[in-house]
Amino acid sequence: MTKLSRKERMQKAEEMAGISFWVDLRKGRLSKYTIQKKVKSFIASLFRYVILICLGFVVITPIWNLAKDAFTDPAMLGDKSSSWIPLKTSGIFMEMAASKSLMEYGKSLVYTLLTTLVLTFLQVLSTGLAAYSFARLKFKGSNILFFFVILTIVVPSDSLMLAQYAVFRNFDIFGLIGLIKGNGVGINMIGQPVAQFILAGTGMGVKSGLYIYFMRQGVRGLPISVEEAAHVDGAGFLRTFFSIVVPSMSGSILTVSVLSFLWNYTDTYYTGLLNPSVNQLAYRYSSLQANVRWGIDSAAKTNAEWLTRINPSNPFVQTSIISACALLVVLPLLVMYCFVQKRFVQGAARSGLGGD
Amino acid sequence: MKKETKTAEKKPTLSWYKRMDFSKKTALWGIIFLLPWLIGLVFFFLRPLVNTLWYSLCSMEMVNGKFSGTFIGVDNFKYVLGVNANYTRYLAESFTNMAKEVPFQIFLALFIAMLLNGEYRGRGFFRAIFVIPIILATGVATFELAEVKMSTATTESVMDMKWLEDLIVNSGIPQQLTSLLVTYVQNIFKVVTTCGVQILLFLSGLQAISPTLYEVAKMEGCTQFETFCKITLPMVSPTILVCLVYSIAESFASATITVGDSTQSFSSYIQSITFNGSPEYYGYGAAMSFIYFAATLVTVGVVCGIVSKGVFYYD
Structure with missing residues (x-):
């Protein structure tokens, strides 16, 4: 970086000041309409982000819940402290879901x-x-x-x-x-x-x-x-x-x-x-x-170690296992989607899917 | 002999294909390109469609792995609509659900697409998120277990909106309106997950609008609302029509009905009646399917007929 003389630095600062909204505002250099426009666009973008984040939350929640249920430790099931993020994680449900039965x-x-x-x-x-x-x-x-x-x-x-x-x-x-x-x-x-x-x-x-x-x-x-x-x-x-x-x-x-x-x-x-x-x-x-109950029972037959850790008649266990299964089904789609996502969304927007 | 072949080579007679003029060639290739689809249309769509109608007029039997029917007139239809106590109720239920859901779906999809459109930070991220509903809509990630009755400890939701509901109900707005609003808010998960394709359609519809139109509107001093009414809405109106057709068809195809305390999909209800083991029910099930399909078609036809009056085509 070359060292600038004092004059140059002042000039640059002034330039910066000239295009900075806040400096202009403080010095009273802005017209009423410019301020109005700026405030309006700020509110609009705030509004946009709030709504997008809220709806995004709605979209993400089901998948998040699947992952949460699937990875919760059997001991922590139904625990209020694990209703969003499990306190203790374990892979037992995924293991069971991927198993043969x-x-x-x-x-x-x-x-x-x-x-x-x-x-x-x-x-x-x-x-x-x-x-x-x-x-x-x-x-x-x-x-x-x-x-x-x-x-x-x-x-x-x-x-x-x-x-x-x-x-x-x-x-x-x-x-x-x-x-x-x-x-x-x-x-x-x-x-x-x-x-x-x-x-x-x-x-x-x-x-x-x-x-x-x-x-x-x-x-x-x-x-x-x-x-x-x-x-x-x-x-x-x-x-x-x-x-x-x-x-x-x-x-x-x-x-x-x-x-x-x-x-x-x-x-x-x-x-x-x-x-x-x-x-x-x-x-x-x-x-x-x-009939997830049947699946769990036959899974437990092949690996008795699982049965010591979970109780198959517990509804939470059934939910967790089904969640793990669902996650296994969705997972390849999500992985594929991560790869094509950027091109896919652009392609869709450009492909002129709209009406005649 | 050699000479003769040489002359023949010099003046080759053009094959019939090469003598054809271009418009005829286009038509020929149009049919060739369409051929796979045409075969499918005739054998796997139209014939089953006609057969469904025929089955519904028959008493069916299974002989030697083949279906055969004896004509019994409209008895099956009479039975479905007159004797079966539930069918008409289920049909009416799916109609009202459709009428409630579809407008909200279209509105929400247009709204989300408008938010997603435009220049802002994190655009790619949000656009990526809003395609996930298409995966969710297939029902894999959202499920209700038949066996599992959740204890009250978990159904007590983290986001309890009871106070908001009370606020709206007691606000003095007519009750029908508030109850509709409350249903929308409660079903927002479901509605958002079912409008992935519509968002995609609207997004591309919005991208197709020329920015110069907006510039002109700005120059002439239109407010944002006026711009929306005078430019955005007419320009996406063809997309709205497409989305309506798609939404109505989807809504019927995935209609759920209340059987006792639980809900079941309409199609699985018909399926369970049709394939309950005895071939005598085939005709009966076919009549149910046919009424179901006719109802969808009529609804789509009527809605499109009304909406297409207001559709604006730019070119």
Whole structure:
């Protein structure tokens, strides 16, 4: 740092004073309106922070409670002094939850992540193609078909439950499979992830309609001239889509991928209907929730040491164990979200998810 | 022979694809791109939809792993709406819940999105936090155990708001209004956790508004409130429509009903009736599903019809 002469320092101080609000205020150099504006903007930002922090608290609390319950020491359960932060922590509940009789965490996690990744890929691909078609490759009746997209968003998937179950219970498109097998009976796809893959790949998976809508908006936000240029330069439609459109709408694709991963990961409806596999984390968790007592008992059988430390009929213990299970289910999502968070939120804001 | 092939190479006849003009090609590729979705639509959406209607008009049987039904007319519908004492009550309950929840959801989502939008310190942090509700909305992190009856020691909340409730109730405002307000405040956890997607939608809607509009308004001397009414609200009105459709659909899909003392989701109620072991209930369950779906569709249609009158499109 170079040493400044006294004059320079004075000049700098004056400069500083000139732009400082407080100095101006003290010296009476400010007009009434400037002060008013400053005070108003201060109050507005205070208001903003207070509300955001309060609502943020509302959002964080459930996850905080899960973690709190899961890590409290069995001796401190129900203690008033541990209602926000446990006085004594222990990993026993997490250990139990991850054990074989409750969540069987390692195996389930791998299975869930793999199926979810496949589902996400298929879903993003099918909805992306459909969205591009709706946005740019208009043909006669394309608008009428878009009405059906809205219909798929609006119709609760539960109301088609039975009929969709029947389709996959006896899977047979055009009667071909029955013809080959010779008895007119299709394949029973219930109990395999294939049924879910087919739904995702044909754009009928979890909330697919919403993704088509999102991505259609994303494509519409792109300048059409780039695609026209690609066509003029001799690129085919597939090439235009994969090397021009996909890279330039990466923001909305990321948004949709994250949402799709998240919803497929936590989906218990289609899993329960088509593939009631205990290896799917969210499904396993939801079935565990109904009778946690049984889970605890069988866990205690495998490791008697646990039973000396906890009392399975204590409601606090049951809550803690379920919390630990829930935390195990949510944890991969939170970790993933930490990695993509920055790009995800920006991408969502830029992707033009808004209305027409 | 050689010569002939050479001439053929010199004047290749264009394939049918290359002779097509561009608009036709576009249409063709539009259909090709849409093909997976179309197959899904026909086989896994429309056919089940029609089948659901057909099942609901039938008495169902399971023969050899295949469903078959005999037509019995609207008996199932009569039974659901006339004989079943609970169904209409449950339907009405989900309607009133929807009517209470959705406006507040939209309002809160717009409000939060407006707070999140703009330049301020810690913006990235807050934006990240408000996407967490999408994870919470899936119901994994918020649960109520069926077995566990909590002792009073824990239900006595740390943040007891009874005094505030008393204050509002005794303030002289009409009781219907205050009770609604109190329900909103009590349900704020639930509402915030269900409006993650809406916040995301509104945030992007707000980002799409050109800043020049706000500059002009400022120059002309608009107050903040006027700016909100004249610029922000019309510009996000298409997003409001989308959010309404989404919120109503979600609200119906996740409707909860009171059975005795406990609550249960409407869909799990239908599911429990449909799959209770005997195939005779399939037609009955299908009728329930169909009424449920028709109610959703009609509500969305009516609300959209009304709201879309007020929607402003910039271009």
